[in-house]
Amino acid sequence: MRWNWKQFVAVVIIIGVSWMLVHLPVISHYIYTLKSHSIPVISNGNSLLEEIKKKAELYSIPPQDAKIDPIWKTVPGYNGLEVDIEESFNNMEEDGVFDEKKLVFHQISPKKHLEDLPPAPIYRAHPEKPVASFLINVAWGNEYLKDMLSTLKKHDIKATFFLEGKWTKNNPEFAKMIAEAGHEIGNHSYSHPNMKLLGSEATMQELKETNEIIRAVTGVTCIWFAPPSGSYNELTVKKAAELNMRTIMWSVDTIDWQKPAPHVLVDRVMSKVHNGAFILMHPTESTSVSLETLILNIKKKGIRLTTISEALKEKRMFR
Incomplete structure (x- = not known):
């Protein structure tokens, strides 16, 4: 299909107007804001999750098996604690920063019981x-x-x-x-x-x-x-x-x-x-x-x- 001169002029005008709109200060600022805000959210989320994973071991407590002690005789077992990484992340995600008060734990049973x-x-x-x-x-x-x-x-x-x-x-x-x-x-x-x-x-x-x-x-x-x-x-x-x-x-x-x-x-x-x-x-x-x-x-x-x-x-x- 061959364009006539009117169609060609119309296309040039549309391209020109589009370029001008994109480069208007208001539109440019809006696009820049979208870009600058979307990247850090993903980065901070990943960073927070990684921080929780790294610190989880510091807050975890191993369970203690029941045992026979030479002095105290029978000593019952005691549950340990393990950080629930997913729930802890959900608790901190809105603020985007690590907060030990928002850590979620679940208990781990010992292997040997009373x-x-x-x-x-x-x-x-x-x-x-x-x-x-x-x-x-x-x-x-x-x-x-x-x-x-x-x-x-x-x-x-x-x-x-x-x-x-x-x-x-x-x-x-x-x-x-x-x-x-x-x-x-x-x-x-x-x-x-x-x-x-x-x-x-x-x-x-x-x-x-x-x-x-x-x-x-x-x-x-x-x-x-x-x-x-x-x-x-x-x-x-x-x-x-x-x-x-x-x-x-x-x-x-x-x-x-x-x-x-x-x-x-x-x-x-x-x-x-x-x-x-x-x-x-x-x-x-x-x-x-x-x-x-x-x-x-x-x-x-x-x-x-x-x-x-x-x-x-x-x-x-x-x-």
Whole structure:
């Protein structure tokens, strides 16, 4: 197709006008702005993502396997932390700068767990976990139980009560009260003997009879056993394990059976309380009067009070 002179002139005019429009100051500035803003966004995004990837290792914490320690015996595992790079980037993308407060983590489970370990006593939860547990051994002290339960309820604290079998049989209403309040219940033998001196058959009798009574009265199947006076041997621990119970000891002792003055008891506990602490107590007047002060002071340390079962979980907790 051949153009005539009118068509040729029209094309030249269109090209000329287009060139002029593109080079007008307003249009030129608009095009420059688009270019100058689009490139840095991509660059900053990639730069931020790379920075998060590089720093992720610095903020990550490896998980810790459950183990048998020569001193502390059973030590539960503890979850590690790993940076979620994608979610962390999404949190920081709008501002375009790295901010450690906006890092997102997920927990990493250890390879070896409590159930993978051979039977051995447990004296505490993981020493890095900011928790503590009240271990309340009950074979007497009915007159102080209601006040202690009331204080625990007031502060929304769940404890682990170890009930003697004979006591449970004679005081089913108290045992039910403890269970209905949501506290954890463990086995404290039937007749409070020196377990270390018992043979295989007598040990099993003490443990089994107590489990049966507690189950009949409260509906609870015990998974924890606390030997009276902390007296046990390898046979004790083994027989408890055969009944699917782990043996529980303590790391902080109120020594409340000596009837100390409340301030003495509080000072004794607070000078020794630590992450993962198992705090031994009984329903005594000293403990009943001191309990609220203990709860408040332990909380001030950033330590959460919970049951043994919760304390021994691998889930990482923060102050």
